[in-house]
Amino acid sequence: MKTIAGLPTDGRRIARIRQALVGWIYPPLCAACEAPLTAARQIEVPFLCEPCEAALTPIGDHYCRVCGQGFDGTSALPSRCGNCGDRELAIDFAVSAFRGAGAGKGLVHRFKYAKERHLARLFGVLLDEVWRDERLREPGSWWVVPVPLHRKRQRERGFNQSLELARELVRRAPAGIDLTLRPLLRRTREKERQARLDRRERLANLGDVFAPARRHPEVPPGGARLLLVDDVITTGTTVSECAAVLREVMEIDQIAAVSVLRG
Ligand SMILES: [Zn+2]
Ligand SMILES: [Zn+2]
Numbered sequence: 001m002k003t004i005a006g007l008p009t010d011g012r013r014i015a016r017i018r019q020a021l022v023g024w025i026y027p028p029l030c031a032a033c034e035a036p037l038t039a040a041r042q043i044e045v046p047f048l049c050e051p052c053e054a055a056l057t058p059i060g061d062h063y064c065r066v067c068g069q070g071f072d073g074t075s076a077l078p079s080r081c082g083n084c085g086d087r088e089l090a091i092d093f094a095v096s097a098f099r100g101a102g103a104g105k106g107l108v109h110r111f112k113y114a115k116e117r118h119l120a121r122l123f124g125v126l127l128d129e130v131w132r133d134e135r136l137r138e139p140g141s142w143w144v145v146p147v148p149l150h151r152k153r154q155r156e157r158g159f160n161q162s163l164e165l166a167r168e169l170v171r172r173a174p175a176g177i178d179l180t181l182r183p184l185l186r187r188t189r190e191k192e193r194q195a196r197l198d199r200r201e202r203l204a205n206l207g208d209v210f211a212p213a214r215r216h217p218e219v220p221p222g223g224a225r226l227l228l229v230d231d232v233i234t235t236g237t238t239v240s241e242c243a244a245v246l247r248e249v250m251e252i253d254q255i256a257a258v259s260v261l262r263g
Helices: 009-025 039-044 050-054 103-112 117-132 151-157 161-171 199-205 237-249
Strands: 093-099 140-146 177-181 185-187 210-212 224-233 252-262
Touching (some): 009 039, 093 117, 103 117, 103 252, 117 161, 117 252, 140 161, 161 177, 161 224, 224 237, 237 252
Parallel strands (some): 140 224
Antiparallel strands (some): 185 210
């Protein structure tokens, strides 16, 4: 299994070969500022230069223990925050890697709306940041569940960004953590793009949007440990809706959610 800190020698060679192939199709330029990247940089953090990486703001160690919202300052550490304190979320907890404002937002836009699928590799590296949460690192297995995209939207885009991220998460699993990709959900209804709505509308915009996949594998004794994956978590409503659907159809030990950005 690969580690975060460094790929084993074989993995490194494969990464180099893969890089040569991908670099042939997509010249290694920073996706934020288009600066050319060295081959070594491209292997470590694909499609992002060092200054642009420095412009991203990690959520860090101070965040809501339920919905993952970052806190400003470190003096007060409530267990729940203003975003989720008055709501029942069906997830146990969420962890995001970076704050959504600024450079990260532009990158996600290029990935999703400019359909730059190869940026999944960059987001996979950025997602490594979520493993700072000790609850995710508890030994054992997780089933990795991408938030599904409606068939129509997926046809337009050519891919589901959350599935691409889930694949990267599994591929880069830290040592000792067993991740298996399980697309357990489907999206049954097309909804307004969340990004166009304000918070109140967003909270009302979901409901009956997700359904369980028609079949799911046998759940291990004690229940499944599920890790939902999305590109951006904003209020946490989407991942909570996904979790609620899964709780209805299978025995659950734990459901967490991870995202690259916190909107
Ligand atoms: Zn750059
Ligand atoms: Zn919260």
